[in-house]
Amino acid sequence: MQNLKQHLGALLGSCLSKAAGIANSNANVITASKPEFGDYQANGVMAIAKQLQTNPRELAQKVVELIDSVNDKLIERVEIAGPGFINIHLRNDALMAKASMVLQQPNTLIPQSEQAVCIVVDYSSPNLAKEMHVGHLRGTIIGDCLARVLEKQGHEVIRQNHVGDWGTQFGMLIAYLKEVMKAPDPGSDDLPTRLADLEVFYRAARKRFDSDSEFAETSRLSVVKLQGGEPEYLQIWQRFIDESLRHCQLVYDRLNVTLSNKDLKAESFYNDGLSGIVTALEEKNLLTLSAGALCVFLPEFTGKDGDPLAVIIRKSDGAYLYATTDLAAVRYRCFDLNADRSLYVVDARQSLHFQQVFAVARVAGLASDNISLEHVTYGTMMGKDGKPFQTRSGDTIKLIELLNEACRRAFELVSDKNPDLDEAARQAIADTVGIAAVKYADLSKNRTSDYIFDWSAMLSFEGNTAPYLLYAYARIKSILSKQETALEQYSITSIDAREERDLLLKNLQLPEVIEMVATDCYPNLLCNYLYELAGKFMRFYEACPILKAELESRNSRLSLAALTAETLQQGLDLLGIETLEKM
Numbered sequence: 136m137q138n139l140k141q142h143l144g145a146l147l148g149s150c151l152s153k154a155a156g157i158a159n160s161n162a163n164v165i166t167a168s169k170p171e172f173g174d175y176q177a178n179g180v181m182a183i184a185k186q187l188q189t190n191p192r193e194l195a196q197k198v199v200e201l202i203d204s205v206n207d208k209l210i211e212r213v214e215i216a217g218p219g220f221i222n223i224h225l226r227n228d229a230l231m232a233k234a235s236m237v238l239q240q241p242n243t244l245i246p247q248s249e250q251a252v253c254i255v256v257d258y259s260s261p262n263l264a265k266e267m268h269v270g271h272l273r274g275t276i277i278g279d280c281l282a283r284v285l286e287k288q289g290h291e292v293i294r295q296n297h298v299g300d301w302g303t304q305f306g307m308l309i310a311y312l313k314e315v316m317k318a319p320d321p322g323s324d325d326l327p328t329r330l331a332d333l334e335v336f337y338r339a340a341r342k343r344f345d346s347d348s349e350f351a352e353t354s355r356l357s358v359v360k361l362q363g364g365e366p367e368y369l370q371i372w373q374r375f376i377d378e379s380l381r382h383c384q385l386v387y388d389r390l391n392v393t394l395s396n397k398d399l400k401a402e403s404f405y406n407d408g409l410s411g412i413v414t415a416l417e418e419k420n421l422l423t424l425s426a427g428a429l430c431v432f433l434p435e436f437t438g439k440d441g442d443p444l445a446v447i448i449r450k451s452d453g454a455y456l457y458a459t460t461d462l463a464a465v466r467y468r469c470f471d472l473n474a475d476r477s478l479y480v481v482d483a484r485q486s487l488h489f490q491q492v493f494a495v496a497r498v499a500g501l502a503s504d505n506i507s508l509e510h511v512t513y514g515t516m517m518g519k520d521g522k523p524f525q526t527r528s529g530d531t532i533k534l535i536e537l538l539n540e541a542c543r544r545a546f547e548l549v550s551d552k553n554p555d556l557d558e559a560a561r562q563a564i565a566d567t568v569g570i571a572a573v574k575y576a577d578l579s580k581n582r583t584s585d586y587i588f589d590w591s592a593m594l595s596f597e598g599n600t601a602p603y604l605l606y607a608y609a610r611i612k613s614i615l616s617k618q619e620t621a622l623e624q625y626s627i628t629s630i631d632a633r634e635e636r637d638l639l640l641k642n643l644q645l646p647e648v649i650e651m652v653a654t655d656c657y658p659n660l661l662c663n664y665l666y667e668l669a670g671k672f673m674r675f676y677e678a679c680p681i682l683k684a685e686l687e688s689r690n691s692r693l694s695l696a697a698l699t700a701e702t703l704q705q706g707l708d709l710l711g712i713e714t715l716e717k718m
């Protein structure tokens with residue numbers, strides 16, 4: 136089903152095409168930039184007029200006549216403005232009818248995409264040798280939001296958690312684990328205790344590795360044995376991986392992120408296919424031997440000095456690289472999963488890596504021509520000092536600790552606001568608010584820029600924050616709870632006040648925003664929208680009494696409030712944020 140903008144775009148596009156005699160002309164319909172321009176405006180006439188070398192206002196006049204002759208049920212009137220803009224005013228009854236339908240069937244608020252496709256979303260993808268740290272927050276929640284949005288539109292979404300579980304570090308970890316498990320102290324075989332803190336364990340292993348050359352050698356041999364498939368090594372490795380994954384799952388559950396074990400496609404999964412990648416590249420004559428390593432050189436990638444940059448496929452010792460695994464993953468996603476689109480939600484610092492992998496995959500036929508490969512980049516989370524967010528001593532901060540801290544701070548805030556609530560209730564609210572605050576602060580920033588992590592800004596009740604939106608939602612719910620109308624009985628029957636109409640139209644624009652997020656992968660567009668929606672509700676609430684109004688307008692306004700609550704709830708859910716009935 137089409138959203139409002141798509142409907143108008145199609146209608147005005149066809150009228151413009153007819154008037155200009157040019158097939159598929161784009162009317163360029165956008166939401167009106169000012170209220171006096173109506174609800175939407177079409178900006179496409181001028182460009183077409185220029186192409187035809189005719190007067191734009193005359194062309195606009197022809198378009199307007201065609202629109203009028205159609206008698207579209209959504210359009211009240213259109214008018215020409217300025218050099219050839221077309222302002223579009225929508226009919227109140229059509230808007231009210233659409234809204235009432237949504238109230239009766241809330242799942243029609245976000246219509247299904249007319250062209251469902253298969254989309255892979257690679258996100259989170261931590262390295263399992265260590266604990267997840269703050270650097271994993273962005274990719275994990277941006278990816279989760281995109282997966283939710285695309286799924287909601289009816290696409291087949293395949294989540295891929297491309298965890299790192301196969302590199303040389305695992306040799307070191309296995310060697311160390313074997314050592315400590317041999318130690319005679321009681322409980323030493325208790326892996327969960329041993330690995331309670333992966334970070335501590337990793338550091339201890341690293342210390343051994345750096346200070347003891349014999350241990351370092353054992354570590355190197357251990358990777359070879361592991362990758363050669365020796366059962367004993369595989370078994371220890373598997374136990375380590377399982378334990379590490381359990382830690383990740385705790386973080387995902389805490390964050391309300393939809394990843395689970397079934398979404399895992401670890402690096403090791405591609406191991407058996409790596410020699411096949413070499414063969415495929417060989418067949419296309421793409422490989423060059425350089426200092427013993429097998430490399431691909433593509434003319435479009437050169438270093439600062441203009442020398443060609445290598446994509447290393449296999450090192451001289453026979454080891455494969457990160458890029459080799461990603462080539463195997465591209466092939467799997469394209470030809471086994473049959474994806475139409477494959478998104479990689481990964482740090483911007485890996486941008487060259489993905490450009491190279493995508494380019495090699497295309498020339499080598501490891502990706503079909505029609506799959507869309509997209510690196511969805513994001514910037515770094517910074518501390519107030521403008522450096523990547525760390526502890527004072529310069530250590531990385533574990534993600535789980537950051538979340539604990541968020542909930543602790545939220546608890547103080549909630550206790551301040553609601554000293555009378557019992558402690559368990561305050562804690563439950565704080566757990567939701569704390570996580571929501573961290574997620575929303577991140578998702579509401581343009582993902583491509585770095586941003587400064589700031590506790591007091593994200594926990595504020597003012598501005599574009601999670602507490603503000605959650606509070607707006609809870610407030611509407613409390614108004615609605617004061618009377619007993621069931622959702623199906625809601626119906627919007629009048630939007631005479633400007634604030635009512637504004638709020639109603641805004642509600643109906645959620646699908647357009649969702650469509651933009653689905654196309655361009657910017658969750659901050661959805662955040663901005665929800666913030667504006669909440670603002671429009673507040674203005675409506677100030678200008679239009681609800682409970683004190685006459686029966687008919689009271690019902691209509693309650694319905695509008697119910698619609699807004701529904702939109703807020705569905706929008707926040709797509710961000711992975713839970714709402715609260717009380718705050």
Ligand code: ARG
Pocket residue numbers: 257260261262297298299461464479481
């Ligand atoms: N494990 C990698 C890292 O920690 C991220 C993997 C991203 N996905 C991919 N297909 N390369 O940097």
